[in-house]
Amino acid sequence: MRDFVYYSPTRFVFGRKMVDTTGAEMAAMGFNRVLLVYGKGSVVRSGVLDRVKASLEAAGVLYVEAGGVRPNPEVNWVRDAIAKARENEVDGVLAVGGGSTIDAAKATAFGIPYDGDVWDFFAKGQKIEKCLPIAVVLTIPAAGSEASASCVISCDAENRKVGTSGDIFRPKLAVMDPELTFTLPPYQTAAGVTDMISHICERYFSGVEAVPVTDNIATGLVNALIDEAPRALEDPEDYDARATIMWAGMLAHNDIAGCGRSLSPTARAGGWESHALEHELSAHHPEITHGAGLAVVMPAWMRYVWRSDPQRFLDFAAAVFGIEPVDDEFSPRDEAIEDAVEVAIDELQAFFRSLGMPATLADFGLTADDIDPLLETLRVNKGECFGAFQKLTLEDCRKIYESCL
Amino acid sequence: MRDFVYYSPTRFVFGRKMVDTTGAEMAAMGFNRVLLVYGKGSVVRSGVLDRVKASLEAAGVLYVEAGGVRPNPEVNWVRDAIAKARENEVDGVLAVGGGSTIDAAKATAFGIPYDGDVWDFFAKGQKIEKCLPIAVVLTIPAAGSEASASCVISCDAENRKVGTSGDIFRPKLAVMDPELTFTLPPYQTAAGVTDMISHICERYFSGVEAVPVTDNIATGLVNALIDEAPRALEDPEDYDARATIMWAGMLAHNDIAGCGRSLSPTARAGGWESHALEHELSAHHPEITHGAGLAVVMPAWMRYVWRSDPQRFLDFAAAVFGIEPVDDEFSPRDEAIEDAVEVAIDELQAFFRSLGMPATLADFGLTADDIDPLLETLRVNKGECFGAFQKLTLEDCRKIYESCL
Numbered sequence: 001m002r003d004f005v006y007y008s009p010t011r012f013v014f015g016r017k018m019v020d021t022t023g024a025e026m027a028a029m030g031f032n033r034v035l036l037v038y039g040k041g042s043v044v045r046s047g048v049l050d051r052v053k054a055s056l057e058a059a060g061v062l063y064v065e066a067g068g069v070r071p072n073p074e075v076n077w078v079r080d081a082i083a084k085a086r087e088n089e090v091d092g093v094l095a096v097g098g099g100s101t102i103d104a105a106k107a108t109a110f111g112i113p114y115d116g117d118v119w120d121f122f123a124k125g126q127k128i129e130k131c132l133p134i135a136v137v138l139t140i141p142a143a144g145s146e147a148s149a150s151c152v153i154s155c156d157a158e159n160r161k162v163g164t165s166g167d168i169f170r171p172k173l174a175v176m177d178p179e180l181t182f183t184l185p186p187y188q189t190a191a192g193v194t195d196m197i198s199h200i201c202e203r204y205f206s207g208v209e210a211v212p213v214t215d216n217i218a219t220g221l222v223n224a225l226i227d228e229a230p231r232a233l234e235d236p237e238d239y240d241a242r243a244t245i246m247w248a249g250m251l252a253h254n255d256i257a258g259c260g261r262s263l264s265p266t267a268r269a270g271g272w273e274s275h276a277l278e279h280e281l282s283a284h285h286p287e288i289t290h291g292a293g294l295a296v297v298m299p300a301w302m303r304y305v306w307r308s309d310p311q312r313f314l315d316f317a318a319a320v321f322g323i324e325p326v327d328d329e330f331s332p333r334d335e336a337i338e339d340a341v342e343v344a345i346d347e348l349q350a351f352f353r354s355l356g357m358p359a360t361l362a363d364f365g366l367t368a369d370d371i372d373p374l375l376e377t378l379r380v381n382k383g384e385c386f387g388a389f390q391k392l393t394l395e396d397c398r399k400i401y402e403s404c405l
Numbered sequence: 406m407r408d409f410v411y412y413s414p415t416r417f418v419f420g421r422k423m424v425d426t427t428g429a430e431m432a433a434m435g436f437n438r439v440l441l442v443y444g445k446g447s448v449v450r451s452g453v454l455d456r457v458k459a460s461l462e463a464a465g466v467l468y469v470e471a472g473g474v475r476p477n478p479e480v481n482w483v484r485d486a487i488a489k490a491r492e493n494e495v496d497g498v499l500a501v502g503g504g505s506t507i508d509a510a511k512a513t514a515f516g517i518p519y520d521g522d523v524w525d526f527f528a529k530g531q532k533i534e535k536c537l538p539i540a541v542v543l544t545i546p547a548a549g550s551e552a553s554a555s556c557v558i559s560c561d562a563e564n565r566k567v568g569t570s571g572d573i574f575r576p577k578l579a580v581m582d583p584e585l586t587f588t589l590p591p592y593q594t595a596a597g598v599t600d601m602i603s604h605i606c607e608r609y610f611s612g613v614e615a616v617p618v619t620d621n622i623a624t625g626l627v628n629a630l631i632d633e634a635p636r637a638l639e640d641p642e643d644y645d646a647r648a649t650i651m652w653a654g655m656l657a658h659n660d661i662a663g664c665g666r667s668l669s670p671t672a673r674a675g676g677w678e679s680h681a682l683e684h685e686l687s688a689h690h691p692e693i694t695h696g697a698g699l700a701v702v703m704p705a706w707m708r709y710v711w712r713s714d715p716q717r718f719l720d721f722a723a724a725v726f727g728i729e730p731v732d733d734e735f736s737p738r739d740e741a742i743e744d745a746v747e748v749a750i751d752e753l754q755a756f757f758r759s760l761g762m763p764a765t766l767a768d769f770g771l772t773a774d775d776i777d778p779l780l781e782t783l784r785v786n787k788g789e790c791f792g793a794f795q796k797l798t799l800e801d802c803r804k805i806y807e808s809c810l
Binding site: 002003008012013018178212213214216220221223244 | 406407408409410411412413414415416417418419420421423583616617618619621622624625626628629632633644645648649652653656661664665670
């Protein structure tokens with residue numbers, strides 16, 4: 001087990017109607033006057049925003065609204081929100097929404113006490129020294145931002161999407177009410193589950209030796225998602241299935257599934273190869289949902305790299321799909337291993353398909369001609385060579401993309 | 406999944422030589438002058454205390470010593486420590502040791518800012534409103550106190566041992582260096598592992614329906630312990646085995662293995678029946694180590710109650726031991742279930758025995774005559790009837806104890 005620091009200080013308030021306790025929870029934690037951050041409509045239409053406001057009012061927590069966060073939140077929105085927050089002298093930020101809204105709230109929270117421009121934290125790697133306390137009401141389980149140390153913001157002017165990380169901006173409070181997710185469209189539910197499984201796999205295939213405690217947690221989460229996600233698609237109001245997805249999505253990304261698996265104690269476990277490959281896809285083709293892109297590139301990445309450490313994939317195959325290599329006189333050990341690993345990857349991809357996710361770039365209408373532009377920006381964002389499980393050159397990445405056609 | 410609140414705000418610094426970072430970590434968290442709490446000798450003899458002191462001195466964190474905590478820490482020790490802490494105006498408490506030392510430090514930390522007597526929190530259920538920040542250097546993995554919301558203190562004058570709980574006294578920092586546990590005697594290692602598995606099982610068999618995410622985490626932890634603990638006994642300096650035990654012991658009791666499994670959002674999951682039964686054993690016979698007592702009473706409790714919810718035990722049997730009921734024309738379903746459950750409980754008990762743990766009350770030199778006194782104090786501590794998986798009367802408890810003879 002590699003050395004690690006693990007710090008997930010969020011208070012999770014999880015369950016039916018918990019959204020109505022938001023104000024009381026925040027008041028008890030000392031929030032007095034907050035910036036209320038939300039997106040472009042669904043939390044308004046669903047009535048969730050009104051319930052949050054009512055609970056804030058009942059608890060005497062004042063709020064100033066900053067709505068209209070878009071998917072892939074933009075730095076200009078954050079700049080405006082920071083100005084509004086300063087003007088109103090808020091002492092905290094409350095996000096009501098999914099990963100984009102939460103990331104916008106995070107950037108606002110650490111932008112407020114900073115004298116320079118908030119984009120410095122993303123473009124210049126400026127260290128985050130101060131951050132206002134953040135609370136979250138989660139409405140879309142997928143990104144895990146409700147407890148993660150991650151924040152991703154886009155800058156349209158520079159055509160970039162950049163992440164930063166830090167324990168300092170992990171939310172203090174996350175209100176998680178699975179009933180709020182009953183109305184999520186099936187495609188969004190499925191893409192969210194795919195994203196969660198990818199968050200777990202990026203850490204599981206991190207290029208370091210087995211860590212039994214952490215690995216069992218990781219495959220336990222994947223198994224719970226594989227068992228329960230189909231129930232949520234079959235019956236969108238299956239509370240337990242929705243609750244499983246919501247809680248597993250948090251655990252997939254708060255780093256409990258990576259403890260002891262990173263090369264440096266303070267770095268996140270894993271090389272995040274699938275995320276890097278997907279990032280270019282959805283950056284160039286904004287109509288591609290992040291999770292749907294992952295459903296395509298992650299199995300392809302797995303097929304390309306598993307020979308670097310077959311045992312790691314055999315462990316995954318056994319723990320998640322109950323697949324063991326069968327070698328006998330007719331099938332030598334090498335072939336048996338290859339069969340087992342390939343079948344396990346096929347099973348994973350079949351699971352994503354069963355949820356309604358795509359399996360090829362063609363499913364997005366892309367062709368071989370679309371690959372070069374992906375590689376160009378991949379070079380800018382990741383360099384000539386990246387990865388932890390196996391180092392990938394841009395030529396390797398080309399082959400992975402081609403295998404997705 | 407039942408509603409729950411989960412809050413585990415401890416910063417975990419885990420790995421080789423991390424003990425030497427204690428001072429720097431504490432200085433970064435704002436500790437200036439602390440009460441340094443430790444036990445009766447092993448941390449002194451091993452040199453761990455000196456390493457902690459050196460790291461505090463290097464980081465400029467002042468300390469006042471309060472040593473001599475005994476197993477089952479006593480309230481008079483805590484009263485003295487509170488007086489010393491006040492006299493020296495400390496701003497935090499640092500425990501170096503195992504569960505007893507940490508519990509003594511916790512009681513001191515919330516006793517300092519309280520005007521009354523610290524025993525009020527235990528004997529009178531006084532609510533804990535304030536607590537000084539607590540840091541821990543863990544040397545004995547077992548009790549899970551390094552991250553738990555639990556604290557147990559004894560009062561010799563009243564012949565009582567009473568626990569209290571509260572998120573307010575969860576440690577802010579836990580330094581966990583598995584190398585410190587290389588010198589733990591085998592019996593203590595084994596008793597610690599048994600205690601951890603019991604912490605998980607108390608939550609797993611909590612009398613509520615399956616919670617896939619949490620249940621997979623729980624059985625994943627048990628599996629990791631069953632796989633790795635024998636390695637630590639075989640080679641006490643097997644780092645990965647020691648690390649597994651140390652990390653699993655924390656996760657067994659910080660409530661991550663109980664999320665969604667309790668009847669009330671703010672209560673711990675489970676009825677803690679085995680702990681209640683063991684508590685009387687080690688209270689009456691102080692030579693009995695808590696974990697060793699659990700190795701005897703927990704399987705007996707399981708055999709007595711499983712028929713209340715056979716499916717729950719079948720789930721455990723399958724996930725931990727790969728045991729499935731086999732029913733065919735020769736063996737009807739009921740018998741197949743009984744076989745599967747009883748074999749799984751046998752396997753669990755055999756595992757405890759393989760670690761060197763006892764299996765019967767006779768192994769402690771106890772006889773049928775020793776049972777009545779246990780029931781008398783059980784009545785005082787738990788009442789006529791208690792339990793969550795199945796309500797137990799004192800007559801039920803007598804039968805469970807008798808089955809251990």
